[in-house]
Amino acid sequence: MARIGFFGCAATLPASAGGSAERRGDAFEHDLEVAALRSGFAAAGLELVEIDWQAPREAFAGLELVLLGTAWDYQDHPQEFVARLDALAAEGIDVCNPPEAVRWNLDKRYLRELEAGGAVTVPTLWLDDADRAEIAAAMDHFASDRVVIKRQVGAGGLGQHSFTRGTLPGGDWRMGRPCMIQPFLPAIREEGEFTFVFIDGAFSHGVRKTPAGDDYRIQSLYGGSEAVFVPSPGDLATAQAVVDALPFADLLYARIDMVRLPDGRLAVMEAELIEPYLYPEQGLELGERLAAAIARRLRN
Known part of the structure; x- marks a missing residue:
């Protein structure tokens, strides 16, 4: 039986797999995905092994392929993360998605490349840092009374802010890192964010994600629902055109997150190629689809 690693981190893995006693508030998503994959994998003769991506190298012995899973702290250790992927790939372990795709996808400036290739993206200002004045200037630039500011290297909505003209940050506030500023899009609250999950380049299932209460973030950490x-x-x-435009032909999975612009066009929010949650509750065949795709890879 081929052994397939599923990356987690201390905050997402259960204690039985080496996780910490206090897990993240969205660690239940790790459990849901692992359960779905384990079931589908077993039927295909694959064994799923949960493992901390920072575990000692010997812990990966005997694995034929690793899924990047819920390595949801990678953005805090990007160089170490990619180095681990390179080391595993150099030892003949199939890394999904591959290190070169991870390098490209780590920094959200990849959106500029997609836009240059014809994809519709959310209007964005790219800055090395931002302060109160730049937040106000961005509102003028977008003719918007509300903006969202995000890390260029980040995930899960962590470290993200939203400001209005009436709630600008204090005069000494700084983002403190490379960032991106976008206009707040009312469609997030009116119809939600749309997720398209692709396995081996083929559409698997779709998800509509909506925020809770007065929040704008759609992640479960903030009360969002799917x-x-x-x-x-x-x-x-x-x-599908976004997937086809990605500069990689060997992606096991891709999650394309999109939102509707005021003119009705769908725009790319993220092309998630690293460690996206793949929503097994909405994609009931996810385990079987991934197992079949992995089996094809192992046969080649």
Whole structure:
């Protein structure tokens, strides 16, 4: 039986797999995904092994392939993370997605490359840092009374801020890192963010993610909720075009997150290639689809 590693981190793994006693508030997503994959993998003769990506190298002995899973602290250790992937790949372990895709996807400036290739993206200002004056200037630039500022290297909405003209940060506030500023899009609250999950380049399932209460963040950490989303042919074609435009031909999975602009077009929020949650509750065949794709890789 082929052994397949599933990366986690101390804050997502259960204690039985080496996780910490106090897990993240969204660690239940790790459990849901592992359960779905374990079931699908078993039927395909694959064994799923949960493992901390920072575990000693000998812990990876005998693995044929690793999934980047819920390594949800990688953004705090990007160089160490990529170095671990390179080391595993150099020893003949199939890394999914591969190190070169991770390098490209780590910094959200990849969105500029997608835009240059014809994809519709959310209007964005890219800055080495930002202060109160630059937040106000961004509102003028976008003709918007509200903006969202994010890390260029970040994940899960962590370290993210939203400001209005009436709630600008204090005069001594700084983001303190390379960042991106975008106009707040009302569609996030009106219809949500749409996720398109692809396995081996083929559409698997769709998800509509909506925020809770007065929040704008759709992640479960902030009370967001998910529902099955069946995209129209046009919306699916738009997402598929983004996948087709990615500069990699060997991706096991891709999650394309999109939001509708005021003019009705779907725009890319993120092309998640590293460690995205793949929503097994909305994609009931996720385990079987990934198992079949992995089996094909192992046979080649």
